[in-house]
Amino acid sequence: MKKAFIQLHLSILLAGWTGIFGKLIDLTPGLIVLWRIIIAGSLLWLWGTVTKRIAKTTSRERVGMMLVGALLMLQWTLFYASIKASNVSIGVVTFSTIGFFTAILEPLLTRSRFRAKELLFSLLTVLGVSLIFHFDTQYRLGILFGLSSAAAAAALAVFFKIFRTKFDSITLMSWQLSGGFVTAVLCLPLYLWLMPPQPLVPQGWDILWMLIFATACTLGMYILQIQSLEKISAFTVNLSYNLEPIYSIILAMIIFGEAADLGLSFYAGLGLIALSVALQTTDVVRGEKRLRKIRARQAREANAEASVESPAEAK
Helix, strand or coil: CHHHHHHHHHHHHHHCCHHHHHHHCCCCHHHHHHHHHHHHHHHHHHHHHHCCCCCCCCHHHHHHHHHHHHHHHHHHHHHHHHHHHCCHHHHHHHHCCHHHHHHHHHHHHHCCCCCHHHHHHHHHHHHHHHHHHHHCHHHHHHHHHHHHHHHHHHHHHHHHHHHHCCCCHHHHHHHHHHHHHHHHHHHHHHHHHHCCCCCCCCCCHHHHHHHHHHHHHHHHHHHHHHHHCCCCCHHHHHHHHHHHHHHHHHHHHHHHCHHHHCCHHHHHHHHHHHHHHHHHHHHHHHHHHHHHHHHHHHHHHHHHHHHHHHHHHHC
């Protein structure tokens, strides 16, 4: 469990840079996602083929993973649309509603019980976003894109966990990026028709930004995240990702000077989001302590029963 939490928080640290690169790269959201998938997918397939890490799959399994990849492409596009329509801080804060959507979608998709405590924690995040939405009206389009991205990401986390029980992270991510690439190419004509004309290929500094972005902040982040889902629930992973805005906001204030653009309502909303993370973390820690105590008591009882039965067995 400790290793899984380390993997989770390393992935969150890398995720904190994704919004920054989305702002730095001078491309529209769809093209950012297309090139992110091309670079990351090519490197992953090359490495997986050379090391023979990509497992054999059936046609049905490949289609399933590629469909999840199509959803991944949509989620990425909506996230960068949110940043382009507002700023990094608004984009990453609204995305933190992923915990709320997961608390609803995970029980529906896995046919498990709804947990009132998880919904309560998530509602604090929703309340925080609503404060920003109500008072910072100039960012409403970016907020709507961010909320849509969070809903898509919540579904993704559940699907990741389902497929992760069958395949390792390399196989899973390879086919998902393939599905994202196919979907991005099919959507490209429509996207270019809707968006202003611009170069299809990254230019100048964008080449360097895209390379860093696609390797460390894509492959590194998602492999660590998928591995952490082996031990940690999708809800806990997604709610822990509410820490991502903290990293991104600090970086955005330093790099882009966004502090001057954010009002009091933004910081009030951010405070509620931080509170939800603190409550969830405390609850997880207490749960782990209770579980350790129960296991220790069961071990003592088992040892006591064994010591009582052993004389009789000797006869």
